[in-house]
Amino acid sequence: MPRLFIAIDFSDEIKYRFEHLRVDIPGAKWVFNKQIHLTLAFLGDVENALVPRLTESLDKIHSPPFQLQHAGTGCFPDPKRPRVLWAGFEPQPLLNRLVAKIRTAVMTYGIPQDSRAMVPHVTLARIKAPAVCELNTFLHQSKAALPPVEVHEFILFESRLTSGGAVHSVVQTFKLDS
Ligand code: 2AM
Structure with missing residues (x-):
């Protein structure tokens, strides 16, 4: 399964910019x-057996392309117990609508989805117990560090868990309406 x-x-250029948000945190x-x-x-x-039906439903989703604006860095669940370091995006109603449509399509097949609002973020690191000052360096970076991201498609990925970590591969790409 x-x-x-x-x-x-993201484009290689954007991924490269994310790389520049890295800070040396033990x-x-x-x-x-x-x-x-x-x-x-x-x-x-x-x-x-469900995958072709799922991709058919995802293919029927309509959404205009949109832009995402970088909104700085943050961590989950909170700075006292950081587990995930992320780069965030400003609220984007078109993204919210797209996620709602995707969740609806996915739930049609009995696959449970989070009912909470999505927090648009890109996980950059996972962490156990960092020194607070190094975390602060990560958290207080300029919001101007990333250019706007133009979103024209979304992708269904497979994630295979291997001893060397997760390996992602594209199952299918879905273009947004132009
Ligand atoms: P996140 O880093 O943005 O939280 C692929 O595994 C992606 O799916 C991960 O990068 C993670 O996104 C998300 N993910 C993995 N396991 C998950 C889970 N059990 N519940 C929700 N999201 C998960």
Whole structure:
């Protein structure tokens, strides 16, 4: 059964800019550049037989292309116990609508989805217990560090868990309406 998620991928140039947000934090495991993405929906393990029906439904989703504006860096769940270091984006109603449509399509197949509002973020690192001052350097970077991102498509990815970490591969790309 493939382990699936739906995400926005970035150009090499944008991924390179994300790389510049890295700070030397002991214990931080930075996401490989080529794996940087913005998760729109996590599906988990999906029956093989369901995948063609799922892609058919995703293909029927209509959304105009949109722009995402970098909104600085942050961490989950909070700066006292950081587990995930991320780069965020300003609220974008078209992104919210796209995520709502994706969630609806996915739930049609009995795949549960988060009912909470999505926090648009790109996970840059996973971390255990950093020194606070180094975390602050990461958290207080300029919002101007990244140019706007033009979004023209979303992608269904398979994530294979290997001993060397997760390996992502494209199952199908879905173009937004132009
Ligand atoms: P995140 O880093 O933005 O939270 C591929 O595995 C992506 O799916 C991850 O980068 C992660 O996105 C998200 N993901 C992984 N496991 C998940 C889970 N159990 N629940 C929700 N999202 C998950």
